[in-house]
Amino acid sequence: MPRRNWARAASRRIGVTGLGSLLVWTSVGTGCAGRRPPPPTGPPVTIVVQADEGLEPELRQVLEDSELPVELRFAELPPLPAVAVPRLGFEDRLATARARYIEADFEGCQQALVGESLETTLLGDNRRTTVSRLLLWRLACYVGAAQTERAERVAEHFAVYDLEIPSDVEAVTPEVEAVLGRAMVTVSQRAPATLALQTEPSRATVSVDGRPSSCTSPCDLDLPAGDHVVRVHATGSQPLVQRIKVPATGTTETLTLTPAPPVEVARQWSTRYAGSPAIDSAHSVRLLARAVRAQRLLLVTAEGDQGVELRGVLAIDDRIAARTERQAAHEELPTVAPALLEDLLVQGEVLAPPKPLVRRWGFWLAIGLTAAGAAGITAIVLQQPPPRTEVQFQ
Amino acid sequence: MALAGCEAEVRHVELVLGSVTMPDEQAPRGFDCIDEQGRLMACRVYDRDPPVLSVVVDVIPLGGVPRCRPTALESWCADPTHDCSPDLDRRSIYELPVGEDRNLLRAVEQAREALSGQRVPDLPLDDPVIIRATVIAGTEADVEAQGEEFACETLMGCVYSCPVVLGGFEGEIPLELDVSNVRCMDEVHRCASNPMFALEPNCSGESAQTNDVDPLCSEPE
Numbered sequence: 368m369p370r371r372n373w374a375r376a377a378s379r380r381i382g383v384t385g386l387g388s389l390l391v392w393t394s395v396g397t398g399c400a401g402r403r404p405p406p407p408t409g410p411p412v413t414i415v416v417q418a419d420e421g422l423e424p425e426l427r428q429v430l431e432d433s434e435l436p437v438e439l440r441f442a443e444l445p446p447l448p449a450v451a452v453p454r455l456g457f458e459d460r461l462a463t464a465r466a467r468y469i470e471a472d473f474e475g476c477q478q479a480l481v482g483e484s485l486e487t488t489l490l491g492d493n494r495r496t497t498v499s500r501l502l503l504w505r506l507a508c509y510v511g512a513a514q515t516e517r518a519e520r521v522a523e524h525f526a527v528y529d530l531e532i533p534s535d536v537e538a539v540t541p542e543v544e545a546v547l548g549r550a551m552v553t554v555s556q557r558a559p560a561t562l563a564l565q566t567e568p569s570r571a572t573v574s575v576d577g578r579p580s581s582c583t584s585p586c587d588l589d590l591p592a593g594d595h596v597v598r599v600h601a602t603g604s605q606p607l608v609q610r611i612k613v614p615a616t617g618t619t620e621t622l623t624l625t626p627a628p629p630v631e632v633a634r635q636w637s638t639r640y641a642g643s644p645a646i647d648s649a650h651s652v653r654l655l656a657r658a659v660r661a662q663r664l665l666l667v668t669a670e671g672d673q674g675v676e677l678r679g680v681l682a683i684d685d686r687i688a689a690r691t692e693r694q695a696a697h698e699e700l701p702t703v704a705p706a707l708l709e710d711l712l713v714q715g716e717v718l719a720p721p722k723p724l725v726r727r728w729g730f731w732l733a734i735g736l737t738a739a740g741a742a743g744i745t746a747i748v749l750q751q752p753p754p755r756t757e758v759q760f761q
Numbered sequence: 762m763a764l765a766g767c768e769a770e771v772r773h774v775e776l777v778l779g780s781v782t783m784p785d786e787q788a789p790r791g792f793d794c795i796d797e798q799g800r801l802m803a804c805r806v807y808d809r810d811p812p813v814l815s816v817v818v819d820v821i822p823l824g825g826v827p828r829c830r831p832t833a834l835e836s837w838c839a840d841p842t843h844d845c846s847p848d849l850d851r852r853s854i855y856e857l858p859v860g861e862d863r864n865l866l867r868a869v870e871q872a873r874e875a876l877s878g879q880r881v882p883d884l885p886l887d888d889p890v891i892i893r894a895t896v897i898a899g900t901e902a903d904v905e906a907q908g909e910e911f912a913c914e915t916l917m918g919c920v921y922s923c924p925v926v927l928g929g930f931e932g933e934i935p936l937e938l939d940v941s942n943v944r945c946m947d948e949v950h951r952c953a954s955n956p957m958f959a960l961e962p963n964c965s966g967e968s969a970q971t972n973d974v975d976p977l978c979s980e981p982e
Contacts, residue, residue, distance in 0.1 A: 752769035756927050758884050758892075760876040761775040 409436040410717055413661030414708075417444055417646060418669035426669050426704060433705035437712060442659040445633035447641045457489075457497060464504045465538065468511060476508035490528070490577040490596035491608030498577060499530040503547075507539040510546055518543075522550035527593035528576045559589040561617035564597065566624060571601035584622075602635055602650070603627055603657060633658035647680050649687045656682045665711060667704070673697050679707050681715040689714030772931040776881065778816075778873060778894060779920055779937065791938030791952075792869060792896060792918035794945035799969035802949060803865050803917040804978035805898040812859040814872065814896055814917060815904045818881050819847035821891040821921075821957050829923035831939050831958075834891075835951070838958040846956040847893065849909065851883050856901040863978045872896075886928030893921040894936050895953045909955050913964035919952035944968035 418426050427441065460479050467475035480501060489498045502525045509518035525547060536544060564573060566584035575581045575588060576596050582588060584599065592615040600606035604624035611620055627635065636658045640651040647666055656664035664682045669675050675697055681689040689711045695703035712718040724730045779791050792803045806812045823845065827837035838845035857875045859868045884892075896917040897904050903915070920936040940948050946968040954962035 753886075754770040754772055754928065756772045756774055756884070756886050756930070758774040758776060758881040758927065760873075760879050760881070761777045761933065 409438055410663065411438040411440055412663045412665055412712070412717065413440045413442050413656075413659055414665040414667065415442050415444055415655065415659065416667050416669075418667075419672070421672075422669050422675065425700065426667070429701050429704045430667065430708060432701075433708055435705065435709055435712065435718070437717060440661075442661065444655075445637040445641065445658055447637055457501075461500055461504060464508065465535070468504065468507055468539075471511065473508050473512035476504070476511065480505050480508065486524070487596050487608060487610050491598045491606075493574065493577045493579055493598075495528070495530055495577040496533065498528065499525070500533045500535055502528075502530065503533055503535055503539065503543075506547060507543045510540070510543045518546050519550065522547045523554065523593060526551040526554035527591050527595065529591070554591050554593065557592050557615065560592040560613045560615050562588040562590055562595070562597075562611065562613050563617070563619040564588060564599075565619070565621040566599050566601070567621065568601060568604070568624060571599045571604070571622075571624060574598040574600075597622070599624060602639070602654060603632060605631060627657075629658055629660050647678055647690075649680075652680045652682045652687060653685050656685065663715075663717060665708065667707070669704075671697075675700060675703075677704060677707050679711045681711040681717070683715055683717070688716070772928075774927060774930060775933045776818075776892065776894070776922075777933050777935045778876065779869075779918075790940065791920035791936075791945075791949070793943050793974065794918060794938075794940070794949050795943050795968045795971070795974055796946055797966050797969055799971045799973065801865060801943075801974050801976065801978065802946060803869075803896070804863075804975075805915060805917050806859050806865075806868065807861075807863055807978050808898060808914075812861060812868075812898075813900055814857055814859055814868075814898055815901050816855040816857065816872070816876060817895045817897055817904055817911075818853040818855070819849075819893045819895065820851045820884055821845050821847050821893055822885070823889045823891060823924055826889045826924050826926075831948075834924075835958045835960070838956060839960060844956060845891075845958055846909075848885075851885070853881050853883075854901045854904050855879055865976045865978050884927055887926065889924045889926050891921050891924055891957065892934065892936065893919065893952065893957065895919045910963045911953050911955075913950075913966075916949060916953055916964060919949045921952055921957070943972055943974055944970065 414430060416423055416427050416430065431439065431441070433439075464476045464479035467473070467479060486498050486501060489501065502521055506518055506521045506525065509515075509521060532547070536547075562575075564582075564584055564586055566573075569584055571584045572580050573582050573584050573586060573588075574597070575590065577598075590613050592613055594610055594612050596608065597611050597620075598606065598608045599622050601624055603626065605627045607622055607624055609622060611618070632654060636651065636654045640646050640648075640654070643651070645651055647668055652664065652666050655666060656662075661682075662684060665679060666682075667677065667679045669677050673696065674694060676692065676694050678692040679690070680687060691707060691710050691714065693703050693707045709718065713720045794802050796802050806814045823837065824843050825837070827833050837843055855876060857872045860871060881892075884890075895911060896919070897907075897911055898915045898917050904911070907915070918938070920938050922934045922936050925934060938945060938948055938952060944967075946966055947962075950962040950964040950966070951958050954964070
């Protein structure tokens, strides 16, 4: 079965979508509900198996039965990310605001769109069109209520974000359009200001005002002076959305990202690597180790039917410690798979390499005993008197 | 195992003197040959007083393993590369008293009883040999005095074994003279000669052409 189909099957097996599925996956992935954990016999090693549907149970069983001096803990791959469901609730609020505006209920219009962090949140989700409509109706509500200062502030935000004017503009008065037009002209005449943005850790993806990937940190952004919404996200970190005021003289900002919780890391991993041929790439394995909370993670993949191609990667403490692969006939799986596992663990120095014969005391004991035995037998043979023949008359 | 290894294996070999007797059980084959006068050669034991005989056991090194037939042995020993002379250093002599009742059959039985259980020392174990037993009328001293060759008039009989390597053998070794009747004086001479099976033995003479023998060794009238 192709990997994509497997991922879908896994998703069906989880049976829920979105955050719920991640929570369910977390409980399955970390707890392995229903599986009896093997008695701890050594350092814990988390193992994730990815194989064709028919091969995976057998491979798991073989690995589970391997008598290696480690405590193997099986974990599941995170499921494919759920398809984002549009949030229809905000459409209702826009429709309500529009209805109140037409009824000249400007107080009710404003109430429908209340929420200071609303536009920041929406821009953080790259929903520029929605923000455009939000600001347009807010502007209309304020203009209708003759709150000129608030209206101009909203119009300035619209212009600073450089939003497209939505089609809803046909439903508002020309006065609203005029306020918006003036603001756009004013903002366009401002000299661009520089936002010098740094992040910790660096090399994070930076989005400004809901535009996808504006730059990679650290970077300088030339923006119209004013309030901007900056979204910074990096793999393994919790995405950060922050409103930054950029003065005309420019400014420098340093944003510190916090490590993402395993659920978020799992989401990031599944978005990027679920069903991908790069599943055993270094970045994927490191991310996966964090997603399954594994200090030592073994990822074993298997492909093929009669001839099985086994690949394994070991990540320890966020670094790739070992990588190997084997090709074997299907019936050789019970011997080849544990050997691959042992090879990885030895390469990664989780297990001590098997001592060569000459360094095993048992070997020398056996040699000694054999030599002593041979010497003893030789001595006995040498000391044994020859057969004595007694000849006598009958 | 080590203790067991210190104990040498003992192989028992028994020499059976004259295992075949004539149908009338007069004397074992080899000791029932008659001389030129038709008298049993064994009766020579009564030619001296008191009667006494000596069984002389010799080892004849062969330098190989010929077949056991007399002709094969004679051919083997006729080969100049094979010295069939007895090893005199290994000679054993058993002096045995004989009753004066001139009953040869009884004398033979007495001699057998006296010899039974007597060990024959110092035999070579690794080389193929023939064991020869020559019966001489006389004491051990007499035999020793005779030297390498027995005195012809004292020869009573002679038997020998097939070629054998004693070190690899365990069991009975019959000592016989391969003849079919009592007219076997010449065979006794060949057997007792030095070297053995010589084409021209030390002693000569043909048995009388008769099959009648007197086991009681009657005194000449």
